[in-house]
Amino acid sequence: MNEEHASSDVENRLRPLWMAAQSGDERAYRQTLALMATRLRSFFRRRMPTLLDDVEDLVQETLLAVHLQRGTYDPAFPVSAWLTAIARHKLVDLFRRRDRKEGLHDEYDDVDEAELAGEPAEPHARRDLAVLLRALPETQRRAIELTKLEGLSVAEAAARTGASVASIKVLVHRGLKRLVEQVKKAPPETLAPLASPPRGPRNARGGPSCFL
Amino acid sequence: MHTEQLIDMLARDAGPAPRAVVARRLLPVMLMGVLCSVVLALWLIGPLPAESFQTPAPWVKLAYAAALAVGAGLLTSRLARPVAELFTPRLLVGLAVGAMALIGAATLFLTPAQERVDAVFGQTWLTCPWTLLGFSLPALAGILWAMRGLAPTRPRQAGWAGGLLAGALGAMGYALSCPESSPTFVAIWHTAGMAMTAYIGRLLGPIVLRW
Numbered sequence: 001m002n003e004e005h006a007s008s009d010v011e012n013r014l015r016p017l018w019m020a021a022q023s024g025d026e027r028a029y030r031q032t033l034a035l036m037a038t039r040l041r042s043f044f045r046r047r048m049p050t051l052l053d054d055v056e057d058l059v060q061e062t063l064l065a066v067h068l069q070r071g072t073y074d075p076a077f078p079v080s081a082w083l084t085a086i087a088r089h090k091l092v093d094l095f096r097r098r099d100r101k102e103g104l105h106d107e108y109d110d111v112d113e114a115e116l117a118g119e120p121a122e123p124h125a126r127r128d129l130a131v132l133l134r135a136l137p138e139t140q141r142r143a144i145e146l147t148k149l150e151g152l153s154v155a156e157a158a159a160r161t162g163a164s165v166a167s168i169k170v171l172v173h174r175g176l177k178r179l180v181e182q183v184k185k186a187p188p189e190t191l192a193p194l195a196s197p198p199r200g201p202r203n204a205r206g207g208p209s210c211f212l
Numbered sequence: 213m214h215t216e217q218l219i220d221m222l223a224r225d226a227g228p229a230p231r232a233v234v235a236r237r238l239l240p241v242m243l244m245g246v247l248c249s250v251v252l253a254l255w256l257i258g259p260l261p262a263e264s265f266q267t268p269a270p271w272v273k274l275a276y277a278a279a280l281a282v283g284a285g286l287l288t289s290r291l292a293r294p295v296a297e298l299f300t301p302r303l304l305v306g307l308a309v310g311a312m313a314l315i316g317a318a319t320l321f322l323t324p325a326q327e328r329v330d331a332v333f334g335q336t337w338l339t340c341p342w343t344l345l346g347f348s349l350p351a352l353a354g355i356l357w358a359m360r361g362l363a364p365t366r367p368r369q370a371g372w373a374g375g376l377l378a379g380a381l382g383a384m385g386y387a388l389s390c391p392e393s394s395p396t397f398v399a400i401w402h403t404a405g406m407a408m409t410a411y412i413g414r415l416l417g418p419i420v421l422r423w
Contacts, residue, residue: 022228023228030223
């Protein structure tokens with residue numbers, strides 16, 4: 001993102017925010033991540049025009065990496081260069097994973113409309129969510145139940161489980177991602193209501209994640 | 213999950229960024245690696261007789277291994293970050309190997325012709341690189357594990373640097389047991405053992421260093 005659009009103005013906006021965030025300013029951190037998300041979105045869109053459905057996933061994956069690896073940032077280098085290096089790494093990783101898994105699952109757009117069930121009914125959705133959650137590793141399931149179903153804050157969930165705040169964040173993100181993957185993979189007869197795609201305009205952030 | 217929600221979750225109570233993450237992860241496994249190689253050397257081969265330590269031979273090996281460990285350690289810690297300056301650590305690695313090669317060549321030149329074969333091959337050239345490699349494996353495992361938790365974006369190079377570092381740490385332990393006294397031997401066979409470890413690291417890098 002810093003190569004073609006030699007983005008010295010992006011760097012100028014990003015750097016002061018990022019430095020404040022690094023020293024613990026939560027508001028600046030929030031702004032930095034939002035700014036980074038925008039940059040990442042256009043970075044990935046330009047590089048994977050055939051995989052636009054995966055862009056938002058990759059943006060999130062990269063933001064998570066930024067968060068987990070913020071300690072590896074060296075102030076001697078531009079933030080945008082650091083971000084680009086991570087983004088490129090995540091992109092390469094995606095291509096490698098896709099190479100291996102290509103052909104294992106259908107794109108939503110290719111599914112025959114006639115095979116899809118109607119709108120999900122609430123009770124079904126809840127039952128299926130329970131089914132899906134049971135398939136998650138215990139720690140991920142617990143983290144999701146606490147933060148997403150019981151509505152605790154991450155800090156409260158951390159206190160409740162004894163895990164660190166950082167690891168709750170990771171568990172929730174990984175767990176939700178895994179749930180989405182399961183929904184995508186599951187054969188229609190076991191998960192018919194959840195497997196139907198959202199009607200109407202597709203969620204801009206791609207497919208089934210709007211359920212979660 | 214929406215991206216805004218993820219951002220909110222990540223930023224909430226995030227606090228300041230952790231400091232010195234690379235050193236805090238790498239230094240303990242380096243220490244563990246040296247200790248393992250020392251224990252393996254003393255246990256499997258046994259220490260050199262005390263009077264050997266009055267000759268320069270073990271000290272040359274230790275100094276060489278330590279110099280390479282500094283260069284390779286710096287290189288590894290730089291490659292554990294997404295962007296870093298690599299010229300200085302590469303120069304240090306080059307200087308260490310170059311200096312040892314010069315010393316080895318000079319001693320060989322000064323050795324009487326009929327003793328040169330012995331200076332090059334010693335008694336243990338067949339086993340030396342392999343033993344050194346073996347003693348380096350705990351360090352290699354630890355270093356790769358440590359790097360996996362950091363952010364190497366060039367896995368092949370990072371694996372190579374980590375392997376070289378592991379080799380240098382393994383060579384420190386091996387220096388306590390290696391019976392050879394010629395610097396020429398060290399310049400060739402110790403370097404070969406460390407290069408083999410580095411090569412294994414290079415092969416493992418792309419497989420192991422995923423994050």
